[in-house]
Amino acid sequence: MAGHVYSEIFLHFNWHTLGDAPLLVPATELFVHNYIRNRCRQTKGIFFHEIGGTETHVHLVIRIEPFVLISDLLGELKGGSSFETNKHAGRKVLDWQRGYGVVSFGRRQLPWVTEYVRNQKQHHTKGTPSNRLEATGDELESQAEACSAGNLSTLDPPPKAGGKQQPQASPGRMESQAEACSAGNLSTLAPPAKAGGKQQPQASPGRMESQAEACSGGNLSTLPHQLKLGASKDTAPVADPRSQSAEGGE
Numbered sequence: 264m265a266g267h268v269y270s271e272i273f274l275h276f277n278w279h280t281l282g283d284a285p286l287l288v289p290a291t292e293l294f295v296h297n298y299i300r301n302r303c304r305q306t307k308g309i310f311f312h313e314i315g316g317t318e319t320h321v322h323l324v325i326r327i328e329p330f331v332l333i334s335d336l337l338g339e340l341k342g343g344s345s346f347e348t349n350k351h352a353g354r355k356v357l358d359w360q361r362g363y364g365v366v367s368f369g370r371r372q373l374p375w376v377t378e379y380v381r382n383q384k385q386h387h388t389k390g391t392p393s394n395r396l397e398a399t400g401d402e403l404e405s406q407a408e409a410c411s412a413g414n415l416s417t418l419d420p421p422p423k424a425g426g427k428q429q430p431q432a433s434p435g436r437m438e439s440q441a442e443a444c445s446a447g448n449l450s451t452l453a454p455p456a457k458a459g460g461k462q463q464p465q466a467s468p469g470r471m472e473s474q475a476e477a478c479s480g481g482n483l484s485t486l487p488h489q490l491k492l493g494a495s496k497d498t499a500p501v502a503d504p505r506s507q508s509a510e511g512g513e
Contacts, residue, residue, distance in 0.1 A: 268328075271326070271370055272327050273324070273325075273326050273368050273369065273373060274326070274366070274367055274368075275322065275323070275324050275366045275368065275376055275380070276321075276323040276363055276365050277316075277321060277322045277363065277364045277397065277399060278341060278359060278363040278364070279320040279399060280318075280319050280320065280357070281358040281359060281360045282360065283319045283320075283360070284319070285318035286319075287316065287317070287318045287357075288318065291348060291352070291356055294347075294351055295344050295348055295357065296315075296316075296321075298348070299321070299323060299344055300314055302339070302340060302343060302344075303323075303340075307328075308330055308331040309326075309327055312325055312326065313376075314380065315380040315383040316380075316383050317383055317384055317387055322380040322396070324376055324377050333365060344357075344359075345357045345358060360399075362399050363399055364396075364397070364398045366395060366396060376396070379393060379396060
């Protein structure tokens with residue numbers, strides 16, 4: 264079946280040591296990188312490209328066939344590398360942190376991504392790491408936990424470009440908003456972004472919440488007046504359904 268499928272699935276992974284401890288000292292790092300490299304080359308559907316990292320984390324670049332399950336693959340690489348490393352050392356010298364980051368990219372970006380991974384130590388020394396290739400799921404999880412506890416100070420600020428702050432919602436804030444919405448709480452929604460320095464007309468979270476409650480209860484009479492928020496001055500007023508029903512009764 265695989266012979267009849269064409270795919271170009273290039274992936275970049277990264278994961279950290281437990282607590283970001285500097286466990287990947289030169290000897291340990293060499294053993295871990297060799298294990299992961301050989302494990303990828305011996306696994307069906309995996310095509311190894313590059314591995315790198317620092318004392319606290321690992322970066323891996325591979326191409327996979329469509330039948331490969333990413334979560335299973337990372338579980339095997341992380342679990343197998345820590346087990347074999349500790350067995351080789353005769354004591355526990357390595358433990359991985361929960362979670363990982365995975366980013367897909369195209370063939371054109373392969374040279375740049377492999378170069379970035381190959382020169383990890385230089386990038387971190389010079390302070391030129393790629394935010395997209397350094398993010399992990401564990402960071403998003405910690406942000407979501409902080410948001411659920413009401414602490415928004417831990418959210419990562421959006422990256423800067425040309426010295427100017429970019430209007431962008433952080434992953435943690437987006438995740439916390441989704442959780443709030445699913446629980447029926449719309450008051451935590453982020454304010455609308457500005458365009459050209461002017462605030463975009465948009466219903467407030469409180470008004471949106473009251474509308475949602477009214478709709479769920481079958482009461483639509485509160486909607487026409489509130490929907491006029493985004494209308495222009497020339498827009499004709501919407502008749503109140505309650506007055507219409509009263510006139511009809513007469």
